Amino acid sequence: MFKKDRISEIRPELEAIVGPDGVRTGEAEILMYSYDAGMARARPEVVITFSAADQVAPVVKLLAKSGIPFLPRLAGTNLSGGTIPLHGGAVLNMSRLKKIRQIDTGARLALVEPGVVNLELQNALAPFGFFYAPDPGSQKVSTIGGNIGENAGGPLCLKYGVTVDNVEKLEFVSPDGETHTVSYRDAGPDVMSLLVGSEGTLGIVTAAWLKILPLPAHIKTATAAFKSMDEAMNAVTRIIGCGILPRALEAMDKVSLDTVMAGRENPFPPSVEAVLLLELDGDDPVRITKDLDTCHKICAAEGCQNFRMSGDPAEREMLWQARRGVNPAMARLAPDLLVEDGVVPRPLLTAALRETREIAAKYKLTSAMIFHAGDGNMHMHIIFDRRDLQEVRRVKKAGYEMMKAYIKLGGTISGEHGIGVEKRVAMSWLYGPEELEFFRAIKRAFDPAELCNPDKILPIGGDDACGEGRTLPASGLSARASQSPAARGIIDELRVRSGRNIATAVTGLGTRLKRADLGGAQPLDLRALNAAAVIDARNLTARVEAGVRMTDFRRQLAAEGLRLDLPELEGSVGGLIASKAWPDLRDLLLGLEIVTAEGTLVELGGKTVKNVAGYDAVRLMCGSQGAYGVIIAATFALAAGQGQAAAYAKAEPGDFTPGPLQRNLKEQLDPRNLLNPWIYAGTAAAAPGQEAVK
Secondary structure, eight states: OOOOOHTTTHHHHHHHHGGGGGGOSSSHHHHSSOSSSSOOBOOOOEEEESSSGGGHHHHHHHHHTEEEEEESSOOOOOSSTTTTTTSSSEEEEETTTOOOEEEEETHHHHHHHHTTTTHHHHHHGGGEEEEOOOOOTTTOOBBBHHHHHHHHOOOOOOHHHOOOGGGEEEEOOOOTEEEEETTTSSSOHHHHHTTTTTTSOEEEEEEHHHHHHEEOOOOEEEEEEEESSHHHHHHHHHHHHHHHHSSSEEEEEHHHHHHHTTTSSSOSSTTOOOEEEEEEEEHHEEEEEHHHHHHHHHHTHHHHHHHHOOOOHHHHHHHHHHHHTTTHHHTTTTTTEEOEEOOOOGGGHHHEEEEEEHHHHOOOOOOOOEEEEGEEEEEEEEEEEEOOHHHHHHHHHHHHHHHHHHHHOOSSSOOSOTTTTTTTTHHHHHHHHHHHHHHHHHHHHOTTTTTTSSTTTSSOTTTTOOOOOSSSSSHHEEEHHHHHHHHHHHHHHHHHHTTTTOOEESSSSSSOOOOOOTTOEEEOOOOOOOOEEEETTTTTEEEETTTSSSHHHHHHHHHHTTEEOOOOOOOHHHHHHHHHGGGGGGEEEEEEEEEEEOOOEEEEOSSSSOOOOSSSSHTTTTTOTSSSSSSEEEEEEESSSSOOOOOOOOOGGGGGOOOHHHHHHHHHHHHTTSGGGGGGGGGOOOOTTTOOOO
8 A cells, every 4th residue: 555645745735736636535536547548547646737838847856855656647448558657656647738829831730738638739720721731530539649649640640640750849748857849850760650659658748739730622432342351451552552542441341330220220221341541632633533533442342241321421521420330339239348459561451360360269358459451550459357266367378369460461560549557567478689689778768767657568577477489580699690691780889899899980881970080999891781672562561671772772773663751851860860860760760770879670560550669769779879879770651653752951960969858868879889979979988089978
């Protein structure tokens, strides 16, 4: 049991900041904040409610000084136990911070507080002719702050991206109580994107500048019914592969369809086993009609039994209500509902579905499946009764086996629902010790005292007590063996230099990364990392080594009828990422392979379009200028066909001056300052010849 005097000692100071009504320790409040939409339960010691954003920093500073853990909370709709106070302490109730401070249609930005409900923002934007793209199924109740914490997606993310792609800038309070404002366009590493999807473990967002878009002039919605899910998934792969990018491309199986349509007139034939909900938008009605006709032909070729257009806005709304209504419809069938959230490469959706269904049948569970089919994101809904302990055990075992199945297929364990506490153990199956330590270093950089939403996302001692062990991918020597000879040479060289405490100046083509006097650092030439790209045309991804010229990479893609949607940039792949020559390059990056200063290979991300398993270290490396790790390969999301190069403003990486956040990251990721040391001169335990910390 928690000691109440831990709160009573500082209660007068807390009340002086938020008022007496803002500090609650009564049993009703404690119970209300001891659970969320997941399965975990834990009691806080106090609930602190804010009425103004400027109250957050002084409260956090006071809690940190007192050594009391804390976590931010809004609607509590997350499905992985992310807002459960495992160590007691304080729940910071941010729900009253719900002002839409500004809508700037000229700059295409909306400045909002974290408690703004997603749908309320959409309604506020509509009269101006704008919308905010991320639209999770819980948008009627979920908040912008919660969406940021989980990096939420929704049906529209296929075309418009997930939350991180639609955030321009964030104001947040770090775990030490300091206020910061960060943008992904800032010079240096992309700290802002690291915060999105961090589930409140790195800081507390108090304001967000969101990208808003003009409402499209035309929206067309269609449904395609199939007698098997295999046929539907084949149609999805072909639609995306031919260069059509729908606004949304969703799928429902027969169980979910029958459940949500119960009591209504079902417009689909009884033999239907899968339905695609397809929506295109844009300002060119001729192009939309042409693309819809192509989609119709593809679906017909794959065995579509019924392809129909929505006749009017009311019918379109009915279709979307059916798609969004699966979760509440399933929840009416039993007291409890588990929603799994896995992602696999799109061409493997059929295999993932087959394994998922077999697992559900093996454990005698009632389940339904819906997909964000266009991006490979699967949601298995399993109903159960938590009062039946045997059924709960079966549900948990089934969930574990499903996550392992996704990993074996080259996927990940969460695309938008987060890790929280409930999927923490599975992180050891997805990542090796090298990647997990990299994530832990990021956490330490922001929260060395482990007070900010502690014991979430990353495994802790005892998590693998059931003896599950790691599933995939390979790590250590086997991971190195999969690298090219040039890459293995880089790894070995960095290990030797680390052992001798030799600083390294990372060099490529010399077109991007600027360096001052090397001060004794030895160059490390990456131009030998020039193997041909490995292209997965069906999945629309490609892995390319860091030393390859971007012009050569694009030429190879063009030969395969594929492209990268970025400007005509000059330089090597690794140099363009490390210098952040075009900030929006981050939106195309799915994975990175980097080598630390000690010569440890770390594999981040993968081949899935969505991945919220762990911190977004892939985007963090954008603009890192070779100081956090040496990029040896990258995996990109591609598009089919040819396109026009985007315009861009040239970045100036030499203008970067590290601040406290960047220095903390450097001291955790490269404590001896061995990589490009002139950038962080003054970092603790600096390499020989470098300025020591002052």
